[in-house]
Amino acid sequence: MSPSNDTAAPLVIVGAGQAGAMAARALRELGHAGELVLIGDEPHAPYERPPLSKAVLADEQLPDIGLLPEPFQVQAGVALKTGRRVVRLDPARRELHLEDGTIQPYRACLLATGGDARVLPSLPPGTPGVHYLRTLDDAQRLRASLRAARNLLVIGGGFLGLEIASTARALGLDVTVIELGPALLGRAVPPEVSRWLAARAQAHGVSLHLGAKLSDLAPVAGGIAATLADAGELRAERAVVAVGQVPCVALAREAGLLIDAGNGGIQVDARCRTSAEDVYAAGDCASGFDAATGTHRRLESWQNANEQARIAAAAMLGQDAEPSPPPWFWTDQFGCNIQMLGHGAPGLAYRLRGQLPEGREPGKAMLFGIDGDRLVHAIAINAGGDLRAFRGVLGRRLACPPETLADPAIPAKQLARLALGPASA
Ligand SMILES: Cc1cc2nc3c(=O)[nH]c(=O)nc-3n(C[C@H](O)[C@H](O)[C@H](O)COP(=O)(O)OP(=O)(O)OC[C@H]3O[C@@H](n4cnc5c(N)ncnc54)[C@H](O)[C@@H]3O)c2cc1C
Numbered sequence: 001m002s003p004s005n006d007t008a009a010p011l012v013i014v015g016a017g018q019a020g021a022m023a024a025r026a027l028r029e030l031g032h033a034g035e036l037v038l039i040g041d042e043p044h045a046p047y048e049r050p051p052l053s054k055a056v057l058a059d060e061q062l063p064d065i066g067l068l069p070e071p072f073q074v075q076a077g078v079a080l081k082t083g084r085r086v087v088r089l090d091p092a093r094r095e096l097h098l099e100d101g102t103i104q105p106y107r108a109c110l111l112a113t114g115g116d117a118r119v120l121p122s123l124p125p126g127t128p129g130v131h132y133l134r135t136l137d138d139a140q141r142l143r144a145s146l147r148a149a150r151n152l153l154v155i156g157g158g159f160l161g162l163e164i165a166s167t168a169r170a171l172g173l174d175v176t177v178i179e180l181g182p183a184l185l186g187r188a189v190p191p192e193v194s195r196w197l198a199a200r201a202q203a204h205g206v207s208l209h210l211g212a213k214l215s216d217l218a219p220v221a222g223g224i225a226a227t228l229a230d231a232g233e234l235r236a237e238r239a240v241v242a243v244g245q246v247p248c249v250a251l252a253r254e255a256g257l258l259i260d261a262g263n264g265g266i267q268v269d270a271r272c273r274t275s276a277e278d279v280y281a282a283g284d285c286a287s288g289f290d291a292a293t294g295t296h297r298r299l300e301s302w303q304n305a306n307e308q309a310r311i312a313a314a315a316m317l318g319q320d321a322e323p324s325p326p327p328w329f330w331t332d333q334f335g336c337n338i339q340m341l342g343h344g345a346p347g348l349a350y351r352l353r354g355q356l357p358e359g360r361e362p363g364k365a366m367l368f369g370i371d372g373d374r375l376v377h378a379i380a381i382n383a384g385g386d387l388r389a390f391r392g393v394l395g396r397r398l399a400c401p402p403e404t405l406a407d408p409a410i411p412a413k414q415l416a417r418l419a420l421g422p423a424s425a
Contacts, residue, residue, distance in 0.1 A: 037081065089254070162185075189340075
């Protein structure tokens, strides 16, 4: 029997990260009783990445970040192969080729290969004092390195760069953030939140260079030097480069699978099916189908990895999955927990509920991004509990005037009911 019609062949997941581990769990929960193989190239069992820029850097003790505790993995019969890299996918023969020369046949295969940190050619990985952060090993190196340094340059003012800046400040380092764009998180949040966050970072002692004209960035004796057109040379003992992610799609591309020309992800349909039969993709590597807009989108978020894993697992078993909740993302920085529902977009009209906490003050606020009369984006600052009430409102036509959303006197649950209208009562 050729591997291509071997119905006894296992279900195989490539990439033992968030999506891979959650898909393995889901496959068992959905009743898959046959062989299940999870292959990852890292030396570790699957773990959560969000703590890598937060507690793993900050805490004295390494927190428990495991995703598939050994008892579960053993009891559920997940054949976890760590430290093993898949180098070729052969969809015609339904085979995966591993770096060590072994061949893994599959009945259905899920690509959950995530992404790599985007590299700046002038500061390649391995340059003394220079760090990239994607894996637990990266985090352990950065953690040790920060503890032996007085100052840090962060290249990139996105979520990751800002979280690292925040953690490094809390560890007592002098921190400078260089962002080439004119605003922090410019594509994800409205200008008022960008400005607020910049002020918050500065109140925590971070030196910010926005719209930076970086003319040179290079290793120098004892550290790294960045030359800015308007600020001259900035030096630090350490630098973290956090300038985005490149999805890991080499296996898919070389196997001829459809790659999204816009975002570089492996294109999948609403059930996470790629263009090759019985090959699925989920998580950061996948360009998922967004039914609300009829377009493809590649998301780099914990929730998206979990959701696509669940959907792909169901599809691999020929089952339908429950619809996904609205996209949700969180970040912790400068003493604030920031959560978002939906996606920001240029031209949304934002309503502020409460007051953005000033300086280093605690405090909570929400912003509602409205497109016409629909709520499409909601941001909660230290108000995650309140945000939850609006999950059902997202994408819906508002039944109350938008300005009602700005009224902090109305409790969040009641406000969400008003926004949904009488049908929600
Ligand atoms: C430092 C950090 C902080 C984050 N913080 C947040 C946050 O606060 N909130 C949030 O919503 N999201 C956050 N994220 C994003 C979130 O963690 C990711 O979106 C999520 O991990 C994606 O899951 P994934 O399974 O697609 O990829 P990953 O978790 O990256 O897993 C992919 C795995 O596949 C392996 N792999 C790749 N190619 C191969 C191959 N050929 N053979 C075998 N194995 C392979 C990789 O080594 C990796 O282990 C953070 C990410 C990072 C890195």
